[in-house]
Amino acid sequence: xxxxxxxxxxxxxxxxxxxxxxxxxxxxxxxxxxxxxxxxxxxxxxxxxxxxxxxxxxxxxxxxxxxxxxxxxxxxxxxxxxxxxxxxxxxxxxxxxxxxxxxxxxxxxxxxxxx
Amino acid sequence: xxxxxxxxxxxxxxxxxxxxxxxxxxxxxxxxxxxxxxxxxxxxxxxxxxxxxxxxxxxxxxxxxxxxxxxxxxxxxxxxxxxxxxxxxxxxxxxxxxxxxxxxxxxxxxxxx
Numbered sequence: 001x002x003x004x005x006x007x008x009x010x011x012x013x014x015x016x017x018x019x020x021x022x023x024x025x026x027x028x029x030x031x032x033x034x035x036x037x038x039x040x041x042x043x044x045x046x047x048x049x050x051x052x053x054x055x056x057x058x059x060x061x062x063x064x065x066x067x068x069x070x071x072x073x074x075x076x077x078x079x080x081x082x083x084x085x086x087x088x089x090x091x092x093x094x095x096x097x098x099x100x101x102x103x104x105x106x107x108x109x110x111x112x113x114x115x
Numbered sequence: 116x117x118x119x120x121x122x123x124x125x126x127x128x129x130x131x132x133x134x135x136x137x138x139x140x141x142x143x144x145x146x147x148x149x150x151x152x153x154x155x156x157x158x159x160x161x162x163x164x165x166x167x168x169x170x171x172x173x174x175x176x177x178x179x180x181x182x183x184x185x186x187x188x189x190x191x192x193x194x195x196x197x198x199x200x201x202x203x204x205x206x207x208x209x210x211x212x213x214x215x216x217x218x219x220x221x222x223x224x225x226x227x228x
Contacts, residue, residue, distance in 0.1 A: 004158070006158075031214075041220075042218050042219065042220045042221070043205070043218045045215060048215075056215075090158055092158075092159075094214075097214040099211055099214070100146075100147045100209035100210045100211045100212075100213065100214050101147045101164070101166040101209075101211075102214070103161050103164055104159075104161075104216055105161070106151075106160070108156075108157050108158045109157070109158050111156075
């Protein structure tokens with residue numbers, strides 16, 4: 001595997017379910033990100049981790065719970081979601097957070113549908 | 116704070132025609148600028164980035180962009196559109212004081228045969 005991978009690619013869940021999204025980067029990076037991409041809205045940064053430590057929570061509802069056990073893996077735990085949470089969830093990684101010039105590498109995303 | 120404005124949510128060109136996608140930024144400190152492309156059902160792929168080394172930046176797939184400080188612009192161009200260029204394109208800005216990438220709302224490029 002190369003780059004940034006995400007599983008599953010598609011997920012349909014009911015509002016009472018609990019599920020998790022997984023992201024893995026094979027680039028040796030130290031910063032990882034979760035974004036939400038909804039139709040007709042700009043990309044929304046949700047969470048940022050640097051060297052496994054959370055550095056940003058962009059006012060995300062508590063029904064989204066991130067976990068970063070090491071610099072290569074990032075999870076997004078989901079529970080009691082709402083239909084408006086249906087979106088494409090993108091994971092990204094970058095070398096680290098010290099310079100704005102470090103580009104972010106994105107995974108293919110998980111298409112989430114909440115019924 | 117930084118911001119990005121992409122003029123035109125949809126741009127349509129004929130195959131072989133010039134592609135011009137507009138991006139204007141706002142930043143109180145020297146910016147880093149990026150163009151990303153997103154094909155259907157995929158994540159974002161970096162096309163090119165400006166990091167102050169050269170104002171004309173060449174990227175993948177024949178795309179290039181020119182940083183114009185006086186116009187606060189970073190427009191993306193390609194001399195001749197190909198059908199495979201049909202996708203959504205995002206301009207983004209970051210700085211050394213804020214590592215966060217601030218994205219524009221995107222421009223969907225349609226290529227007519």
